[in-house]
Amino acid sequence: MPVHPRWPLPALLTWGAAWALFWALQQLGLSAWVALAAAAALGVALSGWAASWWRRVIIGLGFPVSLALSGAATVPAWAWLLPLALLLLIYPLNAWRDAPLFPTPRHALRDLAGSAPLPAHARVLDAGCGLGAGLRALREAYPTAQLHGLEWSWPLRALCALRCPWARVRQGDIWRADWAPYALVYLFQRPESMARAVAKARAQLRPGAWLVSLEFEAAELVPQAVLSAPDGRSVWLYRAPFAGAPALDSLADGGDPPKRAVVA
Numbered sequence: 001m002p003v004h005p006r007w008p009l010p011a012l013l014t015w016g017a018a019w020a021l022f023w024a025l026q027q028l029g030l031s032a033w034v035a036l037a038a039a040a041a042l043g044v045a046l047s048g049w050a051a052s053w054w055r056r057v058i059i060g061l062g063f064p065v066s067l068a069l070s071g072a073a074t075v076p077a078w079a080w081l082l083p084l085a086l087l088l089l090i091y092p093l094n095a096w097r098d099a100p101l102f103p104t105p106r107h108a109l110r111d112l113a114g115s116a117p118l119p120a121h122a123r124v125l126d127a128g129c130g131l132g133a134g135l136r137a138l139r140e141a142y143p144t145a146q147l148h149g150l151e152w153s154w155p156l157r158a159l160c161a162l163r164c165p166w167a168r169v170r171q172g173d174i175w176r177a178d179w180a181p182y183a184l185v186y187l188f189q190r191p192e193s194m195a196r197a198v199a200k201a202r203a204q205l206r207p208g209a210w211l212v213s214l215e216f217e218a219a220e221l222v223p224q225a226v227l228s229a230p231d232g233r234s235v236w237l238y239r240a241p242f243a244g245a246p247a248l249d250s251l252a253d254g255g256d257p258p259k260r261a262v263v264a
Contacts, residue, residue: 011059014046018063040064103133104188104214108229112141115225116210116237120144122183126167127174127197128152132160134186134214135167148182150174175200184210194218198242205240212237220244 018039025035043063047056118124122145126134129149138147149169151157161169179185179200187197198218201211211218213236214229222243227235 010046011055011062014043014059015062015066017046018043019066022063022067036064036067103130104137105133105229105231105233106137107140108214108231108233109134109137109141109186109212109235110230111227112138112212112235112237115227116184116212116239118142118145118183118210121146123148123181124184124186125150125179125182126186127177127179128187128189129160129164129169130156132163132167132169134188135160135164135169138186139164139166142184145184150177179204180206182209184212186212186214187216188214189216191216195220201238201240202242207240209240210237211240211242 021042022035022039025038026032040060040063044060047059122142124138124142124145124147126138126147126149129135129151132149135147135149138145147164147167149157149160149164149167150172151160151169152171152173154171157169157171161167175196182205185201185205187194189197194213194216195218197211197213198220205211210224211221215233215235217223217234217236218238221238223236224239225237227237229235
């Protein structure tokens, strides 16, 4: 699992940094609401530290709530909506049901090309690219591929494009986008959204195309291979046309489970 500072250290450090920025901006003569907006933006930006969406909300709203309770500043009533607006901007409600902002570890996909070879200049999609860690890992595996990233949050999309200028990064919904043009689609989602990803891959990916999932298995499919990333996580590889997992009753009747290659 992703490594995060022990809770509540991320919250305490973020709130302290936000308070320091708020105080410093006021010492420079800026108005209280400008200082509030800047400090709240810092809190929201650092909320990606947290391991779950509810902790990110706590971090993002912690400074403005503590400021309101302390009575340390008088700001217009509408200014208190700024932190919530910033949270919704970076973490839209309809994106909360997908994966949280967990970056792909470095070198997690370095052995991918050995098991899922692609021709030069093949189109590869990182579906839900966040800040670009997955795109960087894909570039390590496929240095000649045409890399594409798709991210719902436009601030994250903008930052990802800055970090990965060699990739084409767009803002959009991974579930509405067409996956058909891609030779490989990479996901770092969560177990609850894998069934939806399987249905979409079955409907849209062309024969020979790959669906690659870090850590979370597509239980409905038989993997072509399962790689082991340096940190011990599994990288699941599926190739269209996809083979379905055998029914439980067929196994009960004595059938053998499908064989798959496991690469350390």
